[in-house]
Amino acid sequence: MSASILKYQGALSALEPDARRKLLARTGESDALVASRVQALIARVRTEGDRALFDFAREFDRVELKALEVPRERWNAALESIPSEVREALTRAARNIARAHEAQRPQAIEVETEPGVVVGRRPDPLGRVGVYAPGGRAVYPSSVLMGVVPAKVAGVGEVIVCSPPGPDGLPSAGVLAAAALAGADRVFALGGAGAVAALAYGTQSVPRVDRIVGPGNAYVAAAKLQVVDAVAIDAPAGPSEILVVADASARPEAVARELLAQAEHDPEACCVALVVGASLAEAVRSAVEQQARVARRGDIVLSALGSRGAVLRIDSLEEAWPFVADFAPEHLLLATSKPSEDLARVRNAGTVFLGQCASVAFGDYLTGANHVLPTAGLARAYSGLSVLDFYRWTTWQRVTPEAAAAMAQDVGTLADSEGLFAHAAAARAWRVP
Ligand SMILES: NC(=O)c1ccc[n+]([C@@H]2O[C@H](COP(=O)([O-])OP(=O)(O)OC[C@H]3O[C@@H](n4cnc5c(N)ncnc54)[C@H](O)[C@@H]3O)[C@@H](O)[C@H]2O)c1
Ligand SMILES: N[C@H](CO)Cc1c[nH]c[nH+]1
Numbered sequence: 001m002s003a004s005i006l007k008y009q010g011a012l013s014a015l016e017p018d019a020r021r022k023l024l025a026r027t028g029e030s031d032a033l034v035a036s037r038v039q040a041l042i043a044r045v046r047t048e049g050d051r052a053l054f055d056f057a058r059e060f061d062r063v064e065l066k067a068l069e070v071p072r073e074r075w076n077a078a079l080e081s082i083p084s085e086v087r088e089a090l091t092r093a094a095r096n097i098a099r100a101h102e103a104q105r106p107q108a109i110e111v112e113t114e115p116g117v118v119v120g121r122r123p124d125p126l127g128r129v130g131v132y133a134p135g136g137r138a139v140y141p142s143s144v145l146m147g148v149v150p151a152k153v154a155g156v157g158e159v160i161v162c163s164p165p166g167p168d169g170l171p172s173a174g175v176l177a178a179a180a181l182a183g184a185d186r187v188f189a190l191g192g193a194g195a196v197a198a199l200a201y202g203t204q205s206v207p208r209v210d211r212i213v214g215p216g217n218a219y220v221a222a223a224k225l226q227v228v229d230a231v232a233i234d235a236p237a238g239p240s241e242i243l244v245v246a247d248a249s250a251r252p253e254a255v256a257r258e259l260l261a262q263a264e265h266d267p268e269a270c271c272v273a274l275v276v277g278a279s280l281a282e283a284v285r286s287a288v289e290q291q292a293r294v295a296r297r298g299d300i301v302l303s304a305l306g307s308r309g310a311v312l313r314i315d316s317l318e319e320a321w322p323f324v325a326d327f328a329p330e331h332l333l334l335a336t337s338k339p340s341e342d343l344a345r346v347r348n349a350g351t352v353f354l355g356q357c358a359s360v361a362f363g364d365y366l367t368g369a370n371h372v373l374p375t376a377g378l379a380r381a382y383s384g385l386s387v388l389d390f391y392r393w394t395t396w397q398r399v400t401p402e403a404a405a406a407m408a409q410d411v412g413t414l415a416d417s418e419g420l421f422a423h424a425a426a427a428r429a430w431r432v433p
């Protein structure tokens with residue numbers, strides 16, 4: 001048998017501790033290098049502003065930019081110029097994203113915690129957000145919709161899209177068309193860490209934003225994590241991932257197709273299947289090899305599967321659930337006979353696809369769920385992008401004179417116990433003599 005194209009295979013229970021740790025971490029040897037390069041790029045944007053951004057376009061996108069901002073006429077023209085079937089599919093996707101995210105709108109609340117004491121909070125839409133849409137190894141009009149549509153649903157004041165320029169100095173026509181369709185306010189031809197730094201700190205041309213959302217490669221994900229001193233981010237949404245849990249009801253070719261679909265995003269994508277039983281696991285492994293051999297983005301697929309790809313045998317679904325919780329995948333596909341029941345066993349997944357016909361591709365583009373999702377195991381703490389990312393909360397408290405008198409003594413006692421005597425005085429002044 002020729003060497004497998006998969007980094008890991010065999011029984012999950014037989015994985016060496018070091019191999020299991022590496023698979024769970026999905027970090028690469030180059031992570032520290034990426035972080036230090038990104039740090040230097042961000043520093044240049046902070047000191048040089050636009051000049052650094054023009055340099056980065058030359059260096060990383062191999063294009064001499066004339067301007068950073070793309071005039072609105074160009075996006076409107078792009079919306080007219082793209083094939084009508086693409087425009088219609090984008091319109092359908094935008095409609096479903098709007099429907100799903102409108103249902104997530106939060107409500108203001110007020111609660112009386114004791115007589116005369118009311119606390120409340122109100123969601124206020126952010127003033128200005130930046131939406132990053134990737135554009136290196138593929139172009140992502142779908143990511144424009146995933147960021148801009150929920151921002152608009154929330155009522156954000158100004159939505160700025162950044163996406164890397166192509167050879168003509170503009171983001172792809174699809175990206176521009178999606179920006180027009182979704183109602184973006186401004187578009188910049190900017191990619192990678194430069195875009196993130198410009199949105200975080202502002203430059204002569206790019207206004208600084210309150211929050212940056214959107215996915216990207218390892219450079220983009222690292223940059224977002226490095227600018228949190230100045231701006232909020234959604235979640236580290238880096239190179240794509242999938243974990244498929246498959247039982248005897250699964251078709252091996254379908255499981256393999258799902259692994260390849262996410263593998264074709266990036267050589268750093270991480271694609272894993274846990275398969276019940278030796279014969280099905282072997283069938284999945286063989287289907288992956290066959291499909292990878294003829295994949296159109298074969299170089300990316302082979303790189304991803306060779307560095308982080310896994311088809312691992314388990315004896316029963318029970319063995320899968322602790323691994324799912326530890327791995328915390330961006331996408332979890334339950335190719336099982338009772339996926340809706342199995343959902344109750346899932347902890348820590350960015351989003352879950354129930355049943356083998358619920359292909360991740362449907363969620364990537366059209367179901368209306370958001371495809372901007374936490375990666376690298378951070379789904380254990382972060383959630384996928386939602387309308388909630390586009391608000392901040394204003395809280396308040398209202399206190400009647402009677403309630404002030406009733407709280408004065410206990411607040412005085414607590415403040416004294418912390419040694420904060422002016423606080424105690426401020427409260428005790430409201431005692432009824
Ligand atoms: N997690 C999610 O929600 C999600 C969703 C969609 C896509 N993705 C991921 O987004 C990523 C898209 O990546 P992409 O590369 O196609 O586009 P990208 O826009 O993320 O990256 C392109 C940019 O990377 C920068 N770059 C490239 N090489 C560099 C280098 N050597 N040094 C410094 N900067 C460099 C450049 O600025 C370039 O403009 C993929 O990893 C995909 O899996 C993730
Ligand atoms: N699978 C990606 C998230 O990891 C989203 C996407 C966009 N286009 C195709 N796929």
Ligand SMILES: [Zn+2]
Binds near residue numbers: 261265
């Ligand atoms: Zn995808």
